Amino acid sequence: MRAVVFERYGDPAEVRELPDPSPAPHGVVVRVEATGLCRSDWHGWMGHDPDITLPHVPGHELAGVVEAVGGRVTRWRPGDRVTVPFVCACGSCPSCAAGDQQVCERQTQPGFHHWGSFAEYVALDHADVNLVALPDDMAYGTAAALGCRFATAFRAVVQQGRVAAGEWVAVHGCGGVGLSAVMIAAASGARVVAVDVSPRALELARRFGAAECLDAAGVPDPAAAVRELTGGGAHLSLDALGSPATCAASVNGLRRRGRHVQVGLLPSADGTTPVPLARAIALELELLGSHGMAAHAYPGMLRLVRTGVLRPDLLVTRTITLDAAPAALAAMDTAPAAGVTVIEPRRRRPGGPPFPAAG
Numbered sequence: 001m002r003a004v005v006f007e008r009y010g011d012p013a014e015v016r017e018l019p020d021p022s023p024a025p026h027g028v029v030v031r032v033e034a035t036g037l038c039r040s041d042w043h044g045w046m047g048h049d050p051d052i053t054l055p056h057v058p059g060h061e062l063a064g065v066v067e068a069v070g071g072r073v074t075r076w077r078p079g080d081r082v083t084v085p086f087v088c089a090c091g092s093c094p095s096c097a098a099g100d101q102q103v104c105e106r107q108t109q110p111g112f113h114h115w116g117s118f119a120e121y122v123a124l125d126h127a128d129v130n131l132v133a134l135p136d137d138m139a140y141g142t143a144a145a146l147g148c149r150f151a152t153a154f155r156a157v158v159q160q161g162r163v164a165a166g167e168w169v170a171v172h173g174c175g176g177v178g179l180s181a182v183m184i185a186a187a188s189g190a191r192v193v194a195v196d197v198s199p200r201a202l203e204l205a206r207r208f209g210a211a212e213c214l215d216a217a218g219v220p221d222p223a224a225a226v227r228e229l230t231g232g233g234a235h236l237s238l239d240a241l242g243s244p245a246t247c248a249a250s251v252n253g254l255r256r257r258g259r260h261v262q263v264g265l266l267p268s269a270d271g272t273t274p275v276p277l278a279r280a281i282a283l284e285l286e287l288l289g290s291h292g293m294a295a296h297a298y299p300g301m302l303r304l305v306r307t308g309v310l311r312p313d314l315l316v317t318r319t320i321t322l323d324a325a326p327a328a329l330a331a332m333d334t335a336p337a338a339g340v341t342v343i344e345p346r347r348r349r350p351g352g353p354p355f356p357a358a359g
């Protein structure tokens with residue numbers, strides 16, 4: 001199969017022929033039809049993720065067709081259209097037994113713990129626990145955005161954040177997960193303040209329902225600006241980027257008894273990030289984390305997508321070939337495209353060889 005692979009952290013990745021994967025007894029191999037390019041892939045490529053071993057194939061937001069099935073899999077067969085949460089759960093640990101597969105104690109994440117979906121094929125573990133059937137009318141590109149960013153935002157806003165109609169919700173960082181959060185919070189009846197430094201990202205946030213758009217580069221103190229716009233602070237605030245500055249701004253922009261949800265990853269040299277805890281005490285703030293969403297929670301979200309209440313398809317602003325993926329991965333930090341970029345591994349660049357036969 002063709003796949004994007006890197007041998008050393010931060011060195012340019014390249015597209016190469018690699019052996020096709022085969023399924024574990026409890027797993028499947030999926031033919032990848034679309035896979036999202038996420039900031040977490042960039043973190044992995046830069047060496048920020050201790051779970052990665054080299055050489056490595058990134059990619060964790062995918063949708064495709066089941067190609068091969070392990071002998072112990074009962075729910076899936078070749079030809080099924082599927083997606084998968086980026087946290088693949090074991091199905092048998094105490095967290096899984098409690099229904100919290102998103103924090104499974106023996107989780108495997110495609111594109112981190114093993115080779116991922118920037119490839120024509122990807123192997124996925126514990127298929128009966130983790131695969132999600134796609135509605136017939138959902139495009140693969142739309143579905144690819146669900147597995148990490150949209151589902152993560154859904155859980156962060158609805159489940160962990162407990163959003164309520166009429167509340168003020170601040171979203172710091174309007175990349176893929178932030179824009180998803182804006183859309184989901186607005187659809188929940190909340191008034192959303194979108195915060196970013198990119199005019200293009202804020203324009204998309206406005207289109208997805210943000211009531212207020214705050215250019216963080218244009219104000220000395222984004223948290224103070226959020227407090228002013230919301231009449232005293234947001235009820236719920238998300239750091240959807242993941243940086244010491246956005247984390248602090250999110251916490252400091254809350255009103256009394258507000259809820260902060262940390263969604264963006266927070267890599268740092270010493271592994272810890274300063275958080276304004278004094279304010280959390282004085283204002284009785286809740287500080288929450290959010291980590292993907294279990295497969296069993298997808299149907300509720302998919303219903304809202306099918307009825308048009310949520311439009312993850314609008315997040316997909318760019319579709320590229322596998323050959324264009326290494327450069328797009330490298331540009332994630334310095335020149336990220338607004339919205340979600342989706343890679344179609346089976347689409348060839350103009351003039352290249354035709355599609356391989358399906359199935």
Ligand SMILES: [Zn+2]
Pocket residue numbers: 089090091092093094095096101104105106107
């Ligand atoms: Zn588990």
Ligand SMILES: [Zn+2]
Pocket residue numbers: 038039040041060061086148149
């Ligand atoms: Zn991701």
